[in-house]
Amino acid sequence: MAVTKIHRTSRLTLYIGVAITLVVLGLFYLGGQVPAQEKLVADMSQPKFADLLLYWAYALLVITVVVCVIFIIASSLNQLKESPKKTMGGFLALLGLAALLVITYVIGDGTLLNIPGYEGNDNRPPTLKMTDMWLYSSYIMFVITILAMIILPLIKSKK
Numbered sequence: 001m002a003v004t005k006i007h008r009t010s011r012l013t014l015y016i017g018v019a020i021t022l023v024v025l026g027l028f029y030l031g032g033q034v035p036a037q038e039k040l041v042a043d044m045s046q047p048k049f050a051d052l053l054l055y056w057a058y059a060l061l062v063i064t065v066v067v068c069v070i071f072i073i074a075s076s077l078n079q080l081k082e083s084p085k086k087t088m089g090g091f092l093a094l095l096g097l098a099a100l101l102v103i104t105y106v107i108g109d110g111t112l113l114n115i116p117g118y119e120g121n122d123n124r125p126p127t128l129k130m131t132d133m134w135l136y137s138s139y140i141m142f143v144i145t146i147l148a149m150i151i152l153p154l155i156k157s158k159k
Helices: 002-030 050-082 084-107 125-158
Strands: none
Touching: 002 050, 050 084, 084 125
16 A cells, blocks of 8 residues: 555656646747847847756756655665664765765865856856866766666676
8 A cells, every 4th residue: 555655646746747847948949039138148148047047957956855865765764773883874876976076066166157148257267167066977877877787787787
């Protein structure tokens, strides 16, 4: 019964997420352009709903990171009761994620960007380094995922 409820909840969550994403993408691609008098740069294309798309991407990123951290902690606490040695794997994964974020923040570039028409205060070194941190971390996690998809089946087939 609990498994059915978990499947139903996860399926519903997936459908809601996909529906919101499709609506946001539809607004972005089909919502038109910002009126000429409101454009930041007169000769550049500026979709009306670009901000909405960016905020949705940020929300998905934050939700993903928070859920991953919560599941790592919950899994580690459950394993602590059963096997303290296995618990170290969860803590090492959390420590690895934190180390990845710190390392990618440190190697991020804080050089100010030349953005025509932008007068905001987000073009600062800490914000730029944070952006690089998320990009580099995403690239690294993508490569690790692809490698795991290739290598793990080979290891299992040898066993």
